[in-house]
Amino acid sequence: MAKREFDNDFVKDALMILREKTNGKTVHRRQFLGALGALGVMPLALRLTPAHAQSNELVIVNWGGDAVPAFEKILAAPYTAAGGLPAVVEGSGPTSGKIRAMVEAEAVSWDVCDRNLPASIELGQENLLEEIDWNVVDPNKLRDVHRSKWGVGSYLYTFALTWDSEKHPEAPKNWADFWNIKEFPGTRTLRNNIEGMLEAALLADGVAPADIYPIDVERAFAKIREIKEQTIFWTSGSQSQELFRNGEVTMGNIWHTRSMLLRDETKGRVKFDFNQGILFAGAWIVPKGNPAGKSVWDFIASTQNPDSQVELFKVLGNGPINPAGSDLVPAEMRADDPGNPENFARQVAADAAWYAEHYSEILNQYTDLIAS
Secondary structure (H helix, E strand, C coil): CCCCCCCCHHHHHHHHHHHHHCCCCCCCHHHHHHHHHHCCCCHHHCCCCCCCCCCCCEEEECCCCCHHHHHHHHHHHHHHHCCCCCEEEECCCCCHHHHHHHHHCCCCCCCEEEEEHHHHHHHHHCCCECCCCCCCCCHHHCCHHHECCCCEEEEEEEEEEEEECCCCCCCCCCHHHHHCCCCCCCCEEEECCCCCHHHHHHHHCCCCHHHCCCCCHHHHHHHHHHHHHHEEEECCHHHHHHHHHCCCCCEEEEEHHHHHHHHHHCCCCEEEEEEEEEEEEEEEECECCCCCCCHHHHHHHHCCCHHHHHHHHHHHCCECCCHHHHCCCCHHHHHHCCCCHHHHHCCEECCHHHHHHHHHHHHHHHHHHHHC
16 A cells, blocks of 8 residues: 655644635735835845746745745744845745655755654655754753754644534533443534544553554554544534534534634634644755755744744744743633643653654555445
């Protein structure tokens, strides 16, 4: 069976949310350049044509849509204005396949990519990524679990226990309650992917948070089988939200960003909690032989600025990964920050090394389990 690579479904879903919030309007690059010009930022920082990496510019690759102007404004423009290379943002989606093809063909045109920590380990072990220069990038601005030899944590997101409080006036406190169909009746929703689902199953089965990894896959599968007939497996963030809207489910394990939207649109009827949430991290990675060379480390170091991370949190909902960023989150938003110290302490941080080694094989098995 073909190997299944880590996708960036959470990032794509965050972009969908941003697009919904802006009524489907994308900020056009020419308009954005005009706004920057009014602020005195040199237009050379961004280009109107597709990016082709050269040694005198730095190409940042994300997943497109409204994340392009967001990255341009919050990350690229300040870096360039502070004396860095002219930085351009390309939204073509830095999949593992594209990175692998570029590096193997010795035709790399990207400098830094928006991915995740498991992908950093997997691709790094294939000698496809540059090792992080921790003399420039500050390891002290990250928790240990949010960095690898080839990856720098960039934001946080959580799979959170979410429920309809009208159907469950007594709030579920943990995944054991989620699995307790007798006392908390109703249809559940889990994702059709292993991330955050196996951990929740083990927590429900009494495994201590500190003992989740390495994941006992058969034990987790057995626990999921217990409620499989009462579960709808969501395939996208928008579907997970729609299942609650339509009353098809009363409880779910979904991305915290979708939980926030549900809470707000139902005026608090749908609630969520970070307790026993499964916390994941996005990450910057650098393809081996990137054209801008060592300048890329200055850019990544600049993104560790807690102010920038808070601005991205406000726009995309991704939590600041620099612990100092959580201190700058507005008081009224701190409850929604997965990196807030109180929230962080109650969650299980995903083990990137475990996912890098087992993801493809176990995902195939999980797909068979939920389809049978």
